[in-house]
Amino acid sequence: MFIDQVEITVEAGAGGKGAATFRREKFVPRGGPSGGDGGRGGSIILEVDPGLGTLLDFRYNRRFRAADGEEGHAKKRSGRDGQDVVIRVPPGTVVTDMETGQVLADLVRPGDRVTVARGGSGGRGNLHFTSSVRQAPHFAELGEPGEKRRLRLDLKLVADVGVIGFPSVGKSSLIAAASAARPKIAEYPFTTLTPHLGLVAIGPGESFVLADMPGLIEGAHAGAGLGDRFLRHIERTLVLIHMLDVSGLSGRDPAQDFRTINMELGLRSADLAARPQVIALNKMDVCADLALVERLERELARNGWEVHRISAATHAGVKELIHAVWQRVRRARLESAAVPVGGALPQHVVIRGPSESDDRAWEVQREDGGVWIMRGKALERFVQRCDLNNEEAVRHLQHIFERTGVHRRLRELGASHGDTVRIGDSEFLFHDEDVEELAPSRRRKKREPA
Numbered sequence: 001m002f003i004d005q006v007e008i009t010v011e012a013g014a015g016g017k018g019a020a021t022f023r024r025e026k027f028v029p030r031g032g033p034s035g036g037d038g039g040r041g042g043s044i045i046l047e048v049d050p051g052l053g054t055l056l057d058f059r060y061n062r063r064f065r066a067a068d069g070e071e072g073h074a075k076k077r078s079g080r081d082g083q084d085v086v087i088r089v090p091p092g093t094v095v096t097d098m099e100t101g102q103v104l105a106d107l108v109r110p111g112d113r114v115t116v117a118r119g120g121s122g123g124r125g126n127l128h129f130t131s132s133v134r135q136a137p138h139f140a141e142l143g144e145p146g147e148k149r150r151l152r153l154d155l156k157l158v159a160d161v162g163v164i165g166f167p168s169v170g171k172s173s174l175i176a177a178a179s180a181a182r183p184k185i186a187e188y189p190f191t192t193l194t195p196h197l198g199l200v201a202i203g204p205g206e207s208f209v210l211a212d213m214p215g216l217i218e219g220a221h222a223g224a225g226l227g228d229r230f231l232r233h234i235e236r237t238l239v240l241i242h243m244l245d246v247s248g249l250s251g252r253d254p255a256q257d258f259r260t261i262n263m264e265l266g267l268r269s270a271d272l273a274a275r276p277q278v279i280a281l282n283k284m285d286v287c288a289d290l291a292l293v294e295r296l297e298r299e300l301a302r303n304g305w306e307v308h309r310i311s312a313a314t315h316a317g318v319k320e321l322i323h324a325v326w327q328r329v330r331r332a333r334l335e336s337a338a339v340p341v342g343g344a345l346p347q348h349v350v351i352r353g354p355s356e357s358d359d360r361a362w363e364v365q366r367e368d369g370g371v372w373i374m375r376g377k378a379l380e381r382f383v384q385r386c387d388l389n390n391e392e393a394v395r396h397l398q399h400i401f402e403r404t405g406v407h408r409r410l411r412e413l414g415a416s417h418g419d420t421v422r423i424g425d426s427e428f429l430f431h432d433e434d435v436e437e438l439a440p441s442r443r444r445k446k447r448e449p450a
Contacts (some may be wrong), residue, residue, distance in 0.1 A: 046089070231272075
């Protein structure tokens with residue numbers, strides 16, 4: 001079964017909690033804090049496996065979760081990191097974030113990999129919070145939660161040449177004649193329901209990948225004949241072979257078929273419409289009207305198209321067609337700096353985290369009801385890592401708010417004593433005092449289980 005589009009959910013592991021322990025040994029008075037850091041949560045990684053050709057493995061398994069990091073230990077021992085989860089995908093997989101619509105990665109070459117959900121950082125142990133005025137901290141940080149995403153995986157076949165045309169014009173027969181592939185061949189519409197790939201050998205070290213594209217009829221760009229599913233597979237191709245049935249047995253006009261398919265390509269994308277094409281007039285062995293073929297050849301040649309007469313069934317003219325296509329593939333590879341075999345190399349999109357300036361930036365906004373909403377990755381991270389049930393940890397968080405200018409900014413915007421301040425999933429009460437400005441409320445949102 002050929003599966004070329006799936007939706008999956010990935011969740012990275014949470015970081016482990018830091019330890020708040022002290023060194024307690026004989027003859028070592030006042031040993032001091034010795035809490036180790038929590039381990040980092042496991043990440044979710046997608047990696048190209050050249051042995052895969054479909055997304056069938058995701059049909060029944062669409063949820064992936066990495067392990068959490070281990071909690072820190074005494075004697076300055078850090079917790080173990082959570083194990084990463086590596087998900088194998090076929091070459092040509094495009095990864096899209098379902099919530100934002102952003103393309104996260106385009107994985108083409110064997111070994112290409114991308115981290116789609118990063119594990120949370122482990123919390124720091126109390127060893128990190130010692131100072132001249134706080135020599136025995138009794139608190140440690142909590143671990144950060146891991147990233148969670150809903151992803152769509154789209155498989156776009158990696159082929160140099162795509163064979164297009166109406167059903168039953170001989171696309172599968174050409175694949176069988178030019179390569180070792182053996183697709184199903186029959187004389188009825190939509191015999192081919194999945195694309196087929198074939199490796200065409202030209203000479204020593206010279207070859208290209210050929211793929212037939214089913215489902216192309218009028219209205220294909222809008223989903224007719226499954227065309228919206230299969231049009232994506234020719235977006236990576238360098239050259240197109242446009243096959244026309246000139247036998248006269250189908251009752252269709254090959255000139256009109258040619259215009260219809262090209263119109264569908266243009267409706268899909270302007271780039272596809274401009275893709276180089278070689279026209280193959282197929283089924284010449286059973287052609288009933290040579291005059292029709294000659295008129296069609298003149299019309300196509302007048303518009304600058306390269307035309308070849310072939311018979312995929314008897315292999316007549318196939319060798320000449322393949323060599324003509326190979327010359328175009330070679331030129332296109334040079335122009336696009338493509339890899340030797342396997343199609344054009346697209347621009348890879350890599351997930352990048354926010355810059356340091358963006359990470360530290362924060363903003364304040366007041367909602368109806370007098371609630372102050374503070375947004376900023378750094379502030380939210382401080383709150384996530386703070387154990388709000390530990391009074392000493394809360395005081396440390398208050399000093400962070402003071403140093404970052406949170407208190408000052410709230411005063412400037414007119415925050416009143418007792419106003420609610422929300423940061424992430426936690427709420428605080430604003431106190432307009434000199435020393436303790438914020439106190440955690442008891443209305444903190446209950447944390448969801450990992």
